[in-house]
Amino acid sequence: MPIDLHSGPPAEAVATYPQYEGAQRAVDRLSDAEFPVSHVTIVGENVRLVERILGRLTTPRAALAGAGSGAWFGLLIGVLLGIFAVSAWWKVVVFGLVAGVVWGAVFGAIAHAMTGGRRDFTSTSTLQADDYLILVDAEYADEARRLLSTAAP
Template identity: 60%
Template sequence: MTRPSTPTAAWQPGPPGAGAMPSGPAGRPAPFGDGNGPQGGRPTVTIGSYPDYPSAQRVVDHLADNRFPVEHTAIVGTNLTLVETVLGRMTTGRAALVGAGTGAWFGLFIGLLFGLFTVGSWAAVILVGLVIGAIWGAVFGAIAHAMTGGRRDFTSASSLRAGQYAVTVDAQLADQAQELLGRMHLTPTRRTDR
């Protein structure tokens, strides 16, 4: 005797009935967005766009000083640009020096830990930890730089910069914020609904 076969659903991660969506906080399905920030929030209104962050910060500070519920505001940086500032050339010697400095801090930390439990001269334990850390840091720094094969012979620092800073508020509070903003001498460039 044979039973009729019924198709079974394939197992999927997440709570039952969640479909293909991964679970979010508290196990609830997380909504998929279009990459433009959180979806499904309260509608907001941009009350002004400013060329720099301090100007946008002054606007929010002015709203806070006038008892506006600033928990309904946001400063949104737009037109983001990644800027990598080159600080200098990296050589094997410089890499070893940087590694020695990092290793010395780690050795100092380990020396302090061992020094707490030492019966004899704890200063000698700290000094030995510092020296050993500096030596190993220099060795590892030089080896790590040599392994790059000259592909990145410079040091740099990266930062994100925004072209404009928009101040947004919840739509139901936009008129109140605009009225308070009118009392300020700093004029926004535009107001748009979102």
């Protein structure tokens, strides 16, 4: 049955997998068989956002996270400026690192305080789908089915 993705030619579902990794392996098998994989699409069905709460976010924790980010940025700037320093290049690098830590901590704390307590937690987000379809342009679908049915899992 052709599926309209609102762009490109009509496509047909040739396989369904419960995990993304299975769909990815199937496309890899097609690629290994020199199938024109530019005609393949992986579509997640019944997608949902899952947000896992990691912990409470306090102003000190926000400042610490900002200090970490600022340290990397300060180190980068210090190294870039240190390249052009004639003498004592390491002082420029250390100054960049320290300035990055201080300003990162200040901005992290201010940014958290400005939320007014509306989001006092840290989290990670992932997208999950119930199934992953392998869609192939209709003119190539039969060949993809044949290759996937004969390929080793």
